[in-house]
Amino acid sequence: MNRTFLAVRRRLLQAVPVVFGIVAIIFLLLNLSPGDLVDVMAAEEQISDPQVLEQIRAEYGLDKPIYVQLANYVWNIVHLDLGYSFRHSQPVWDVIVERLPATLILMSVSMALALFIGGLAGVVASIKVNTLYDNLISVVAIIFFAAPSFWIGLMMMVLFSVKLGLLPVSGMYTIGGDYSLAGEIWDVTRHLVMPSFALGLFYAAIYARVMRASMLEVSGLDFIRTARAKGLGEKRVAFKHILRNALLPVVTLFGLQLGTMLAGSVVIESVFSWPGIGTLVFEAVLTRNFPLVMGVLLFGSILVVIANLAVDLVYMRLDPRIELR
Amino acid sequence: MNVTTVTKRCTAVLAASVFAMALGAAPGAQAAGPKKGGTLVAVWQLEPHTLYSARGGGSSPLIVNTKILEKLVRQVAIDKFEPELASSWDISSDYKTYTFKLRKTNWHDGKPFTSADVQFTLKDVLAKLSSNGLLRAIEKVETPDAQTAIVHFSRPAPEYLALASLAASQSSIIPKHIYAGTKYSKNPANNAPIGTGPFKLKEWARGSHVEMVRNEGYWQKGRPHLDRLVIRYIRDPGARAAAMEGGEVLLAVSNPFPGPEIDRLAARPDLVADKKGYDTSKWQMLMEMNVRNPILAKKQVRQAIAYAIDQNFIVDTIFYGLGNASTGPIPVSQTRFYSPDTASYPYDPKKAGELLDKAGYPVKADGKRFTLKLVASPWFTENKKTGQYLKQVLEDIKIGINMETPDRGGTIRQIYCNYDFDITVSNSIASADPLIGTTHWFTSNGIRKCAAFRNASDYSNPALDKVVDQAAVETDPAKRKALLAEFQKIAMENVPIMHLVDIGMTNVVNTKVHNYSFTSQWMYDSWKDVWLEK
Numbered sequence: 001m002n003r004t005f006l007a008v009r010r011r012l013l014q015a016v017p018v019v020f021g022i023v024a025i026i027f028l029l030l031n032l033s034p035g036d037l038v039d040v041m042a043a044e045e046q047i048s049d050p051q052v053l054e055q056i057r058a059e060y061g062l063d064k065p066i067y068v069q070l071a072n073y074v075w076n077i078v079h080l081d082l083g084y085s086f087r088h089s090q091p092v093w094d095v096i097v098e099r100l101p102a103t104l105i106l107m108s109v110s111m112a113l114a115l116f117i118g119g120l121a122g123v124v125a126s127i128k129v130n131t132l133y134d135n136l137i138s139v140v141a142i143i144f145f146a147a148p149s150f151w152i153g154l155m156m157m158v159l160f161s162v163k164l165g166l167l168p169v170s171g172m173y174t175i176g177g178d179y180s181l182a183g184e185i186w187d188v189t190r191h192l193v194m195p196s197f198a199l200g201l202f203y204a205a206i207y208a209r210v211m212r213a214s215m216l217e218v219s220g221l222d223f224i225r226t227a228r229a230k231g232l233g234e235k236r237v238a239f240k241h242i243l244r245n246a247l248l249p250v251v252t253l254f255g256l257q258l259g260t261m262l263a264g265s266v267v268i269e270s271v272f273s274w275p276g277i278g279t280l281v282f283e284a285v286l287t288r289n290f291p292l293v294m295g296v297l298l299f300g301s302i303l304v305v306i307a308n309l310a311v312d313l314v315y316m317r318l319d320p321r322i323e324l325r
Numbered sequence: 326m327n328v329t330t331v332t333k334r335c336t337a338v339l340a341a342s343v344f345a346m347a348l349g350a351a352p353g354a355q356a357a358g359p360k361k362g363g364t365l366v367a368v369w370q371l372e373p374h375t376l377y378s379a380r381g382g383g384s385s386p387l388i389v390n391t392k393i394l395e396k397l398v399r400q401v402a403i404d405k406f407e408p409e410l411a412s413s414w415d416i417s418s419d420y421k422t423y424t425f426k427l428r429k430t431n432w433h434d435g436k437p438f439t440s441a442d443v444q445f446t447l448k449d450v451l452a453k454l455s456s457n458g459l460l461r462a463i464e465k466v467e468t469p470d471a472q473t474a475i476v477h478f479s480r481p482a483p484e485y486l487a488l489a490s491l492a493a494s495q496s497s498i499i500p501k502h503i504y505a506g507t508k509y510s511k512n513p514a515n516n517a518p519i520g521t522g523p524f525k526l527k528e529w530a531r532g533s534h535v536e537m538v539r540n541e542g543y544w545q546k547g548r549p550h551l552d553r554l555v556i557r558y559i560r561d562p563g564a565r566a567a568a569m570e571g572g573e574v575l576l577a578v579s580n581p582f583p584g585p586e587i588d589r590l591a592a593r594p595d596l597v598a599d600k601k602g603y604d605t606s607k608w609q610m611l612m613e614m615n616v617r618n619p620i621l622a623k624k625q626v627r628q629a630i631a632y633a634i635d636q637n638f639i640v641d642t643i644f645y646g647l648g649n650a651s652t653g654p655i656p657v658s659q660t661r662f663y664s665p666d667t668a669s670y671p672y673d674p675k676k677a678g679e680l681l682d683k684a685g686y687p688v689k690a691d692g693k694r695f696t697l698k699l700v701a702s703p704w705f706t707e708n709k710k711t712g713q714y715l716k717q718v719l720e721d722i723k724i725g726i727n728m729e730t731p732d733r734g735g736t737i738r739q740i741y742c743n744y745d746f747d748i749t750v751s752n753s754i755a756s757a758d759p760l761i762g763t764t765h766w767f768t769s770n771g772i773r774k775c776a777a778f779r780n781a782s783d784y785s786n787p788a789l790d791k792v793v794d795q796a797a798v799e800t801d802p803a804k805r806k807a808l809l810a811e812f813q814k815i816a817m818e819n820v821p822i823m824h825l826v827d828i829g830m831t832n833v834v835n836t837k838v839h840n841y842s843f844t845s846q847w848m849y850d851s852w853k854d855v856w857l858e859k
Contacts, residue, residue: 035738035742036734039741045378045380098531271563273559273561275532287734
């Protein structure tokens with residue numbers, strides 16, 4: 001365990017230059033896009049005095065050369081200061097922290113759903129390979145993989161909210177609903193059903209396909225024949241021997257997709273007015289509110305680094321031959 | 326009832342009667358009397374970045390803060406103003422001094438509202454930050470007592486222009502005790518406004534909604550009718566429609582859905598499509614032509630391009646019939662200033678070709694006369710479609726078009742900062758008085774680098790400038806109207822900007838909601854008169 005601890009520490013230390021590299025690249029890429037925050041604000045606020053514009057640029061630090069701006073930004077990050085969102089009249093940290101929980105809830109529930117549904121479907125399809133079940137699962141998976149998630153979301157909305165009146169249309173909780181704690185949890189859960197399925201089903205489709213392929217591959221290996229020859233039951237073979245070994249590619253995918261899920265949630269959050277980080281960053285890009293974009297992407301990159309580390313640790317659990325170095 | 330013919334004195338009594346008339350004309354008023362209570366949930370597409378900005382900040386902050394903050398006067402129709410924070414006003418014979426008697430009321434934090442707040446807002450905030458030339462001409466504001474504010478302009482202020490400017494959505498009075506001596510852009514009250522209005526801010530749940538509750542101490546007895554007002558932010562039009570159909574949202578203003586969707590929703594028994602409430606706040610779609618390009622500097626070329634466009638096609642096909650073809654910079658619905666007596670450009674591609682031949686741009690060997698860069702702005706989906714239409718019709722008359730559609734920030738930079746375009750598709754809002762937000766698209770002093778939604782064409786015409794300068798100080802309503810008719814005539818004769826469509830504005834409303842859309846900029850009204858059926 002001590003070796004693992006050292007390895008984790010080393011990996012975390014290695015992550016620091018990675019994160020700073022990401023920061024520098026994003027910063028430069030963002031600054032390549034035409035227009036800045038002051039242009040957008042000037043348009044919205046009908047500022048007609050060029051001098052005022054220059055003053056605002058100076059106030060926001062946008063008048064300095066890019067490398068100075070980058071150096072300032074990195075210096076602030078070292079001091080754990082993500083900067084100030086002039087657009088929100090709030091520090092970037094506060095803006096993000098306000099919106100982060102909603103996204104984390106949506107993401108974790110969708111990911112759990114995707115893993116569970118996709119994994120299960122993949123297992124069933126591989127056990128019943130080339131039967132009606134297998135074909136049905138493949139067709140459904142292709143549909144959810146191909147259909148855009150916003151469309152699925154809207155269709156669910158029309159069916160479950162408008163036609164059947166079963167679920168709330170959008171938002172995260174009932175406005176002005178005064179509930180007890182349990183009532184509030186139930187309320188958020190009801191609001192969470194459609195967005196988490198709309199977001200999760202796409203990933204479930206991928207997991208189902210990967211799971212099926214991986215199960216089939218493993219089930220052809222020698223040790224499975226050995227297990228069967230030992231006289232183990234089919235169920236035990238499938239779940240103890242095949243599934244455990246077939247999980248590795250799914251776990252890899254899961255780690256990679258934690259990052260992309262943040263992007264996928266932009267669409268779902270817009271459709272369901274989910275008050276998360278996705279819509280925030282989308283608006284921030286459009287208005288060239290770069291401190292905020294940088295802040296969110298910084299969070300995202302840290303999340304991806306940590307997720308990859310977690311995936312490596314899970315590998316070790318699943319396959320003791322793998323070692324963290 | 327024309328406000329300028331009424332005499333220079335407008336009393337609360339008179340205004341109350343005007344108001345009663347406005348109410349009488351309002352839909353739903355024929356139903357049983359207003360009921361108190363209830364929660365109105367309205368929907369808006371874009372969450373604001375902040376709830377108040379001293380410079381206005383665009384429609385998203387304004388739609389919220391106009392319920393919390395109030396103006397001195399309220400515009401209820403093109404030609405009707407009524408007292409809001411001012412209970413009455415007097416105008417000096419030279420129109421340079423306006424004396425406002427103020428109501429006795431309190432800010433939402435309990436501090437009294439006084440003339441010092443008016444002085445602070447007008448002199449220290451609006452006179453410094455406003456893009457409205459008249460408000461910038463406020464010289465000083467005297468406060469002989471707590472209930473009197475005397476506003477001195479450095480030049481004669483025509484009554485209509487002055488009242489419309491003070492009633493504009495950006496002219497809300499803000500509390501001096503909160504803002505004085507602070508940096509306006511960083512004041513915490515920007516995100517939690519404190520006003521005198523009928524609604525108090527309860528909570529801004531970021532990413533979701535703004536919740537406001539009734540101000541029990543509101544100066545007008547019996548108002549507001551609603552207990553609570555919620556503005557929800559739903560970005561996706563499909564999701565907005567679903568929320569409307571599911572009854573979670575009762576009101577959607579300012580073209581919340583694409584045309585066919587509005588028809589579908591209005592066919593439901595519980596929803597109504599309503600087209601009123603925008604007489605002095607209407608959007609137009611326009612095409613700017615950059616006269617820095619020597620080709621477009623020729624009047625005949627601009628006119629030829631105007632002839633090549635079938636505006637009715639744009640209205641019928643791109644806007645699904647919701648709107649009308651513009652005939653100039655003032656929409657047909659702004660009846661006070663609209664003048665039909667202008668040059669017009671009926672669709673005639675043949676004539677367009679002839680004009681271009683005459684101007685010295687025959688079709689060359691490559692099949693084109695010349696090539697232009699078209700920048701279509703992205704803020705309305707119709708803009709891009711119109712850009713594609715313009716590309717087609719202009720290529721029909723053998724003008725090559727390279728179309729670009731950058732995103733919002735990129736468009737603003739490209740059109741209004743770098744002037745990197747030949748023609749554009751963009752939009753303007755026709756304000757109550759053309760001097761507030763229309764003329765600066767054409768005048769020489771409207772050319773200000775990086776100041777968006779002003780003269781980006783670089784068009785400069787001393788005759789037009791002179792007419793506008795005169796209209797800014799002409800206090801006789803009839804003469805002023807004639808001057809502005811002349812402005813429209815010169816603008817349309819030279820077409821540096823061609824207004825394409827007066828965009829039809831639609832609200833979609835649940836039949837439970839009553840007393841809506843009766844003012845001329847209702848989206849920015851305080852909604853204190855709205856009531857809900859139980």
